[in-house]
Every structure is written in structure tokens, then in C-alpha cells.
Amino acid sequence: MKKFSQKTISRSFLYIRTLEQLIRAGETLVSSKKLADITGLTDVQIRKDISNFGKVGRPRIGYKITELKKILEDFVLQHIVHVSLFGVGNLGSAILKYPGFHQEKVEIVAAFEKDKRKIGKKINGVSIYSVEDAPRVVSKMHTEIGIIAVPEEYAQQVADIIVACGLHGIINFSPVSINVPKDVSVKNIDLAIEFLSLYCEMQL
């Protein structure tokens, strides 16, 4: 699967979503220019990305939306991604209730907490387990990715648990760097840094 750059892949998800919007709007054809207007990217960028997947469009016509969507999905989104959440605090709860996963191929299959009072409950259909049960539950649920949504002082030990569960992908919402083996991919989402660096970017 991996002759494509990470950036191309991320944008492909954006294309797929945009194509779905267009389908709902009743469109059947779209040009790279139109996709560019909607997504805020450039038309060349979009054609370059799509050209990775073969010759899909037709000159003078554009892309057939359903066909393009199918091709993109075949390359980047064969499976549903199963995610386990660690930490059901404010942020964790919001993630469990986030409505954006259903239409995408993302499914949160389990949540883990230390607080005994939350264990055994369900949020949005997802059961909350004790963090000690993580190895067992994670393997039963065929999870691929773990989310760290615990306070920063616990981030590293949760990361260790996630690694011990055999997962190879981590989304880290805590504002500290975590140490993991080289074969584990980590994506940090640090809200404070996002805000601060956007602010710097504005000062151009």
C-alpha cells in the first residue's frame, strides 16, 4: 500500500469526504479546480495526488465523482479502523460522543478508565473497562490504535500499557512527549501548541 506520501494520504481522506458532499448535493462530475475551491488546496496539487492512483479523470470533462471516490477508498481506506480510548475524563468523553466517526470508517470499540465509578458504564454505546483489563479487551476487540486522553502525569504509563497491548499506533492528546519503541507510530495533538503556533502564523 505504501508508495504514497503521508500528506497525499491525509488529503485523500479530505477528497473522499468532499466527494461525498458533492454526491449528496446531486453532482456527478467534478473538476480538480472545483475540488480545489472547496478544499482550499490548489488544483495541481489535487491532480498530482490523484495521479498517484492512476489515470482517473478525463480531459475536458473532469472526474466522475463515484468512480474517483471508489478509487481513493480502495487505496487508502480498505478497513474500518478500531480505536481504544484511554481516559474518560472531559476530553475522553467528548471523543466518545464525537459524531464525526460514524460516517467515517473509524470506530471506538472500548474505553479504559482508572476511576472505579466510571467502570462498567457506557457512553454512546462504548463500554468503559478497568485499565487492568486492557490487554484482554484490546486483543478481543481487534483494536489497532490507542488514544491517550489522560492527565499528562499518567501519559507515559498509559503509553506503556498501550504498547504492552500490542498496538502500533497512538494518538496522544496529552501535552507531553511519550517514549515508545520505533515500531509504534505516534501522533501528538497538542491543543495549546496548535493555538500558539496559529497565533504566530497570523503575525506574518
Place this chain on the structure above:
Amino acid sequence: MKKFSQKTISRSFLYIRTLEQLIRAGETLVSSKKLADITGLTDVQIRKDISNFGKVGRPRIGYKITELKKILEDFVLQHIVHVSLFGVGNLGSAILKYPGFHQEKVEIVAAFEKDKRKIGKKINGVSIYSVEDAPRVVSKMHTEIGIIAVPEEYAQQVADIIVACGLHGIINFSPVSINVPKDVSVKNIDLAIEFLSLYCEMQL
């Protein structure tokens, strides 16, 4: 201010935070190698970044932590960033309660909602206003950045409101692209795409 790349700036925030950790741990000197170990970056990367800001370190010795922190802050973080939140649903509430902003120079100064029942309340000390009051409140509060945390169907109209309020920076948590004038910076944080593209990245 802006001869530095966006990436350098983001990493600088990470350095500042790491230096604060080291200060709390009682350290006074640090090498680029040590910073590299903690942050997961390379030592050369760190030295390159720091060299943008002048000659700060001393060969054989390393960097004086307080001095380096001061210099980084002077370049990237002169002011507190004032943020307004639009949408106090699950995600919006979690953002209001997020504990990571206090130690950083980020302050949420106002929240806006359409739901009358929430207006007038406070979450974590932040007052919730009617979205109609946004122009007045935003200018009074000296806000610089707006956060979109509303359902996707309202994202564009909230974006328009934020632009109309005169803000030039937007963090968009909704899974749709928004159209804004060229002088407005937008940072999209799309959870589903983060998960899906991390998953693709893992398949190497």
C-alpha cells in the same frame, strides 16, 4: 518576527515546555542531545532551530536552561493568546475544561452558544454568551483566535461570524473545509482524518 518557519515555531513551544520541566526537576544546564532524548527529535534539529535565534549555547557546556527559555519566549511567545470558543457542546465543554492552557500562554476569554439554556452560565470561569453578542464581546475581550466547535452544518456560518468579528485566526474542529478571506489563517483539526491517516502510516 517572521523569518522562522512554522515548524521551527511549533517545536519552539515544545522546547519551552520541556525546559520548564527541567527547571522543575532542578536542572540548570541542558545539551541538545538531552533535549533530543526527551522530545524525540534529533539533536541537530534542535541546534538548528535554536541557532535561528542567535548563539545561545556554549560548546562543551550546553545551554543554560533559563537563558534559552527566555530567548525562545522572546521570539515566539511575547503575548498571551486570547481565544473565543464557538459552540459549547461536548467538544466545546471539554476544551473549556482542558487544563493544559493555564500553564501555557493561552486563555479562553469567552464562549458562544446558540442554545439559550446554556447562555449566561459559566464553565471553568468562562462566560457563555449568545452568538449574536459575538462582535461586541469579542472586541471587548481583545480576542485574537476563534475556535469552531459546532456541528459541521453550522461550521461555515460560524466561520463567517468569526471573520465578521475581525478575527484573523481560526481553529476548526469541524470535519468540513471552511471558506475564509486570504488574510485569515485556518488550522483544521479533524479527528477522523488524524485516526485514519495514522492507521495508514502504520502499514509501512
Place this chain on the structure above:
DNA sequence: CCTTGTGAACGGATTCACAGCT
């Protein structure tokens, strides 16, 4: 030595310019 600082080399991604198709 050991660590910083940096010009040069490298690599990857975007943009340019245009060929080709209808």
C-alpha cells in the same frame, strides 16, 4: 575531547509549464 553552530548535501513535496486529449 565534547558540544555548539553551520555551510553543504540531500530528499521530498509543491509548483510550473506544457503536452495531450476531446
Place this chain on the structure above:
DNA sequence: AGCTGTGAATCCGTTCACAAGG
């Protein structure tokens, strides 16, 4: 004319290799 597809050129960021300095 209007659009896709793409080699070439360019830009940007990272890494390399090494000079300089306590």
C-alpha cells in the same frame, strides 16, 4: 477552448559533516 496528467524546476526542511571553541 478546457481540462487532465506529468516531467522539470523550485522551494523547504532535515540531515550530514565538520569547523570552532571551551
